[in-house]
Amino acid sequence: MAQATAPLNGDQKTGALSNGKNTLTSTENRTGRQNGVPIEMETIRAMDLRQIRVNPDDFGLMTYDPAFMNTAACKSKITFIDGDKGILRYRGYPIEQLAEKSNFLETAYLIIYGELPRKSQYEDWVNDVMMHTLIHENIKKFVDGFHYDAHPMGMLISSVAALSTFYTDAKNIFDPQSRQLQIFRLVGKMPTLAAFAFRHSVGRPYVYPDNEMSYAGNFLSMLFKMTELKYKVHPVLEHALDVLFILHADHEQNCSASAMRSVGSSHVDPYSATTAAAAALYGPLHGGANEAVLVMLDEIGNKNNVPGFIASVKEGKGKLMGFGHRVYKNYDPRAKVIKKLADEVFEVTGRSPKLDIALELERIALEDEYFIKRKLYPNVDFYSGLIYQAMGFPVEMFPVLFAIGRTPGWVSQWQEMLLDQEQKIARPRQIYMGHGVRDYVMMGKRDEPKKGKNGA
Numbered sequence: 350m351a352q353a354t355a356p357l358n359g360d361q362k363t364g365a366l367s368n369g370k371n372t373l374t375s376t377e378n379r380t381g382r383q384n385g386v387p388i389e390m391e392t393i394r395a396m397d398l399r400q401i402r403v404n405p406d407d408f409g410l411m412t413y414d415p416a417f418m419n420t421a422a423c424k425s426k427i428t429f430i431d432g433d434k435g436i437l438r439y440r441g442y443p444i445e446q447l448a449e450k451s452n453f454l455e456t457a458y459l460i461i462y463g464e465l466p467r468k469s470q471y472e473d474w475v476n477d478v479m480m481h482t483l484i485h486e487n488i489k490k491f492v493d494g495f496h497y498d499a500h501p502m503g504m505l506i507s508s509v510a511a512l513s514t515f516y517t518d519a520k521n522i523f524d525p526q527s528r529q530l531q532i533f534r535l536v537g538k539m540p541t542l543a544a545f546a547f548r549h550s551v552g553r554p555y556v557y558p559d560n561e562m563s564y565a566g567n568f569l570s571m572l573f574k575m576t577e578l579k580y581k582v583h584p585v586l587e588h589a590l591d592v593l594f595i596l597h598a599d600h601e602q603n604c605s606a607s608a609m610r611s612v613g614s615s616h617v618d619p620y621s622a623t624t625a626a627a628a629a630l631y632g633p634l635h636g637g638a639n640e641a642v643l644v645m646l647d648e649i650g651n652k653n654n655v656p657g658f659i660a661s662v663k664e665g666k667g668k669l670m671g672f673g674h675r676v677y678k679n680y681d682p683r684a685k686v687i688k689k690l691a692d693e694v695f696e697v698t699g700r701s702p703k704l705d706i707a708l709e710l711e712r713i714a715l716e717d718e719y720f721i722k723r724k725l726y727p728n729v730d731f732y733s734g735l736i737y738q739a740m741g742f743p744v745e746m747f748p749v750l751f752a753i754g755r756t757p758g759w760v761s762q763w764q765e766m767l768l769d770q771e772q773k774i775a776r777p778r779q780i781y782m783g784h785g786v787r788d789y790v791m792m793g794k795r796d797e798p799k800k801g802k803n804g805a
């Protein structure tokens with residue numbers, strides 16, 4: 350039973366309703382009035398707090414929760430995370446099983462539609478997605494317009510936004526068929542937009558999709574094909590990329606999924622909402638940490654320098670990048686899968702010397718009191734950058750790869766939000782800390798700062 354310990358202007362305690370449900374009960378000191386707020390699913394409804402009045406003329410008690418540290422903004426059936434136990438499941442299926450037995454498009458279907466597809470459903474889904482990999486020729490011209498050194502993630506974000514101008518039917522968000530079509534298009538076109546952004550940044554001609562290939566294989570072909578008639582993809586690398594997409598496919602209410610839901614709640618088309626989600630992902634606190642891991646490994650330079658580096662982290666001189674997570678206080682289950690995958694990739698590409706540094710960092714950190722006490726374990730980004738780099742991706746492409754993998758999660762979160770009767774336009778409250786009312790002052794009467802000798 351939850352226990353409240355910090356009375357605001359009254360005493361809060363837990364009790365029980367006549368129907369046996371737990372309540373959070375508070376007593377208003379001023380009036381002696383008792384309020385019972387039901388506790389369901391270990392949660393109270395913030396709106397129920399409105400019945401508690403701190404002052405006679407206020408509209409009721411609010412919660413203050415910057416960064417949503419302790420606020421559930423939705424009910425969801427998509428992804429389950431238990432950060433203490435290191436558990437991640439999509440629609441109930443453990444991530445380890447999906448990474449080993451499924452493939453990205455099947456997992457995408459599971460995330461979006463809630464169940465693993467039957468054979469015919471799977472074949473139709475793959476066909477529908479792959480049929481929508483081509484992009485309008487004008488989008489190509491749009492990508493052409495970017496500067497030669499434009500960041501591929503900036504190009505991806507802009508070109509996804511541009512899609513909304515090509516598919517105006519996407520505005521019909523309450524038409525299930527229209528939603529379905531936009532989902533095919535988004536999942537299908539994301540790799541093409543990403544590959545075109547990459548080819549533009551390296552000054553190579555665009556490669557059109559080859560729908561006879563797998564989702565990951567086609568993406569690799571659009572990225573790396575040169576003059577050969579058909580790109581021959583290495584099966585180990587194709588599989589590794591596919592698994593990496595699975596591992597990134599959803600992560601419940603993270604920053605970009607929240608952006609997708611929040612912007613989508615205004616009933617804008619899904620391309621515009623996906624643009625917001627991708628922009629959220631671009632930030633170094635979200636999709637950019639794997640790049641920081643590579644920079645850190647470069648700086649360490651040699652396995653022998655690891656103890657010195659760990660000591661400097663403990664002295665507060667920096668962070669061990671790729672370690673720690675807001676939710677996981679245990680080994681990130683995705684990091685375990687990636688570590689195994691790294692061995693398979695390095696068999697093909699040759700072992701990255703940075704891997705030895707990473708392994709040594711992990712070994713020492715996991716035995717060290719500082720990291721044990723703070724429950725700091727490797728997260729998904731600790732090894733993923735090493736794999737991407739070994740596969741030939743420049744670091745700027747890392748968040749782009751993340752965006753492709755995360756697209757099924759975004760569209761699934763978006764659709765769940767739209768169909769949830771409890772959802773409305775997202776609109777948080779604030780605690781106003783500014784001036785009270787004051788009268789407008791004409792410009793000539795406003796105080797000018799006094800100037801020093803040299804006008805400074």
Ligand code: ACO
Pocket residue numbers: 634635636638662667668669670671672673674675676723725728729730
């Ligand atoms: N290295 C060293 N110390 C760390 C690290 C780290 N990587 N992460 C956290 N700590 C320490 C903090 O300094 C703090 O110590 P203190 O209690 O002595 O002050 C304690 O551990 C708790 O950390 P918080 O900062 O409170 O944890 P929070 O949940 O706010 O941060 C975060 C999580 C941002 C992921 C953090 O662990 C971090 O910066 N890690 C490195 C960056 C990184 O790898 N990010 C990728 C996350 S995965 C993803 O987004 C896909």
